[in-house]
Amino acid sequence: MIDTKGRSLELFYIDGHPDGMITAELFNWTGHVFVTPRTRLTEALRREEAGYAGVYLLLGEKDGQDFAYIGEAEDLGVRLKQHAAASDKDWWETAVLVSASANRLNKAHVKYLEARLIVMAREIGHTPLHNGNSPKPPGLTEADIAKMEAFLASLMVVLPAIRVDMFIQRSRPAGSTNAVPPQQTVSVNSLNSDPVAEFTLKYPKYEIEAHAVLQDGEFIVLTGSRLYASWQGKEGTGYHPLREELERGGVIKPEGQFAVFVKDYAFSSPSAAASIIYGRPANGQESWHEIRSGVTYKEWENRQLDALPVEDAEA
Known part of the structure; x- marks a missing residue:
């Protein structure tokens, strides 16, 4: 069950200012997250939490794509100074230090967190890692494992808030949504009655048909949806990097004259989904149509807003 x-x-x-040094904490969580740009590293390492035990992320770009390194240390400041001096890590621009109040994490704790974060990042596959082999987690007691897993769960709430999205899992197992899988043709009578908005996008010229649902605020393209065989827009711009990421991650695979989604995937917007399907920039507000009514996504959205009670709309 999802914790809501x-x-x-x-x-x-x-x-x-938001591009400088930031601290992030959740209410009733012992964890502490500290973000610093590399340009402020000297000031950052003077702070008390920089001397704590913890895990850290080095974030930047390499060869035109996002890149990261995940590590652990008993003294985060000492380790970051070493990384700043290392010639093979000139690419990183931001450091994220994760520790606990009163320096409560010990060496075994931070090694466990490091091992789990590396595994999670590689399974999701958004961001390539500079790390070599994945370390094995240390032997912890059952109670300590439970504590560290709870610590990680809270950390996954904090990281997206500071624009670290490498641990956000957007691909989903096939059939994970409350909607029928996409078919060549879909009968309105075959749709379930769950309160999930369902949409379709068709490109008859290339025999492309895609299906998506808007569920829990996410625009999810369903397994089996077809898309253009390759990216047609300018390379390296728009959603081209995302298209390459989906191919690398096995979310989409070639199938004859087109490609197909082999996993459900949650996009940030209808336009992002439409652009990936068309292989070029596209307006998802007009490209997607709500299955039951046939209206565009934009028209459907306007109907939802018009249906709001006046007092709700004015609130």
Whole structure:
């Protein structure tokens, strides 16, 4: 069961702007996250938490794509100074330090967190890692494993809030949504009655038909949806990097004269989904049509807004 309870997150911009040093903490969580640009590293390492035990992420770009390194240390500041001096890590621009209040994490804890984060990052596959082999987690007691897994669960809430999305799992097993799988043709009578909005996108010239659902605020393209065989827009721009990521991650695979989704995938918007399917920039507000009514996504959205009670719309 998904935990739908709200969480209270506090972000503190230490130097007054969002691109500088930031601390992030969740209410009722012992963890502490500290973000610093490399250009502020000297100041950052003077802070108390920089001397704590913890795990860290080095983030940047290499060869035109996002790149990262995940590590652990008993003294985060000492380790980051070593990385700053290393010639093979000139690519990183941001460091994320994860520790606990009162320096409560020990060596075994941080080794466990490091091992789990590396496995998670590689399974999701958004961001290539500079790390070599995946380390094995140390032997912890059952109680300590439970504590570290709870620590990780809270950390996964904090990281997206500070624009670290390498651990967000957007691909889903086939059939994970509350909707029928896409077919060549879909009968309205075959659709289930769950409160999930369903959409279709058709490109008859190339025998392309895709299906998606809007569920829990996510626009999810379903397994079996067809898309253009290759990217037709300008290389390296728009959603081309995402197309390459989906191919690398095995979310889409070639099938004859087109390609096909072999996993459900949650996109950030209808336009992102439409662009991937067309192989070029596209307006998803007009490309997708709600299955039951046949109206465009934009028209469907406007109907939802018009249906709001006046007092809700004015709130």
